[in-house]
Amino acid sequence: MANELTKKRTVLGQDPDIFLAALANIISWLFATFAPSLLPYLLPTSPDEEPFKGSTVTSRTKCISIGRPGGMEQLRLVTLRSGICTIGYNVRHVSPPPYTHPNVTLPSDCVIIKNEAFSVNYADCTIRWGLYESAKKYVGWPIVPGFDVAGTVERISDQSDGTDLHKLAVGDRVFGCSLFGAYSNRIVVPKIQLRKIPNCIDSFSMAAAFPAVSLTALYALHLAGYFPIVYGGGGRNKFSNKSILIHSAAGGVGSFLVQMSKILGLFVVGVVGSTSKVIDARALGCDVVIDKSTEDLWMKAKEASPDGYSTIMDANGVSTLNASYDHLAPSGRLVVFGFHSNLPIGSAMLSPLEWLRMAGRVAAMPKFDAMDLTVSNKSVLGFNLSFFADEVEVLSDMFDQILTWIEGGKLQCPRVCEMAMENVAEAHAFIQSGKSSGKIVLKTAAAWTI
Template structure:
């Protein structure tokens, strides 16, 4: 029995709460260059919902276990951060991961916080620093500022010395954005986003706009880009992929920057390592700390993924192992 484990499996594509099933399965055996890790905590990401729906750029063979980001433990007891090798994802007792890509979990973060450090903060760091070259004193606008990806960008923006404007949907999320350190919070459900940001910036707009939403949020971004502004396109959580008017970018003199963080793992992995060192240092100083809104047991993973899929979560929901609860 020792070689069996609990894991959530997806046998057909659909909504997470409908297609994720908790099962007892064989513990996976590591292949070449892989290592078996015990899962201490697994962070819920929007891509997990897309994986369940069959809409992600990676389509693992069925059945598979979702969960793309964990804090795990090696056989010799080291706490590490890893992206599990699908189809053996993180919502399970054990995962497989690329041995060369393991990163040490920062001592300053607990298991749930460490599990939520990698994808969101690496994406934010590459987007703000590598792509947009954010400078101290500039204004950063973050869409979905209370969400998992947005909250990381807010903290990184503040750490870089920017003035941060957070756009959120609802009063509860506005309160979270204020606690995160946003200098200005705009509730898109109660305010005209473009008018509110123009007023807050004296009509100038934002130097850098971080957009994980797409759709209407991107339309607002184009209207709010300052002279020599940079819009960082991170994803399309709103469900609509915008078609930007390039004549507008030309006339208003702003840049549209695509960010596919995953490519750095193959194109320039040393930068990922460098970024992790920067993030570890920021975490040790207390400048960044993943906002964990909930820690849930493995039995509640499907419900947690569905809440993230529906946009009903703030910060991060993390599935924690028995010893990390």
């Protein structure tokens, strides 16, 4: 009975929120296409917002707020009322997201940082479309998207007893993760999810390029059996087949997967989508680079590792999942952490036709048979770190390992494309185009001048 009560309702086998998101996006498309002057009527406001004009604008929090599912028009740069800053659902014991109460009492496990830079991830586009499950489940609307932060500690708790392992002081330069809320110049973040920026990182923009994608890469390698979180990072790779194939090897997560795989002693075959990204993938350390825009991907993959792959890292979705599974070696693991090809590439707005195409891609998703998994001796694993609010010790251990590699010169920042905070729509369009390489980082300082 309990399972029946907790089972989520579906409509035509789908989450009802999907249909609401589709309707909202189609309305945005209709207005943008046929009546763009009416787009402002699609922008919900919040009582926490307040028009502000004055010379002390840095005393107020500015953030990117999304009021409902839709197009680029939903990316609103807003000023919050005095004493309010943004917050992720990982600190919902402080205040429900996306905003704190005015002059919130800060608990001992959190700090407020003056955020100088945050990165843009493809997940942020799916949040805006209303298709990101953890955002819908734990935040709702309005939402301030974003995971990566880099800035200075602005405020610490009066309750701190000075005995915690992650002691921070006002003025410390830090970087880390929030579970949403990062598109902001002032945010509450748990101390355990922040680290002091090492001297080898030259800028806040570079620091903001690291956390979410590097943590995603390391957890993916943990699932593949290469990084033992439980007993530290010194374990030896005992698999006889050391070949790993990494899709989108020059992208955000892919660039860290390549570097970490080399640190862990693997033979890395990187796949890129254009000739311009081949040099980037080679510079990261790929032993073999396959340019699928000019080469037969799976023929080249077979040539590079005739016995198959111990691991294939795949965030593509329907376009490659079946073939990725087929190219695993016995005991191989397919690790899935995204579905980019299920979603539109290059489309600024989601038209009715795009929704039909997405429905077709979902219908074509492969179904993995449990008996075949057993007989073939293969595994399929998936994860999303945005659900890891309660796994703070796991993420903390991984962050410590990443910091050690950074300080040791073993992990390099990918190429960073910097933009100003007010150009957030341009950043979303760029990452949706599929032409971006490395990380897109937005700087908040330019947004402090009205």
